[in-house]
Amino acid sequence: MRKLTPTGQQLIEEVAQRHGFSTDAVMSMLESVIRGNGSMAQFDHPEFGGSGQ
Incomplete structure (x- = not known):
């Protein structure tokens, strides 16, 4: 998991x-968006609800 600035957190x-x-859920989604290069x-x-896109 990424380390965020206090503002980011x-x-x-x-x-x-x-x-x-x-x-935790929001961080998980943020990591997913980052891995997908925002697209x-x-x-x-x-x-x-489990896995999805």
């Missing part, structure tokens, strides 16, 4: 709270 926490997900995200997290 705060943004992750705000997004998680706003959309009703854990910070696609393949993820696997229980809060998002």
Whole structure:
């Protein structure tokens, strides 16, 4: 998992709270988007219903 700046961590926490997900789920999705170079995200997290794109 990436190390975020304090501002980045705060943004992750705000997004998680706003959309009703854990910070772990939001970080998982962020990592998926980064791995897909911003054009696609393949993820696997229980809060998002398992695997998907």
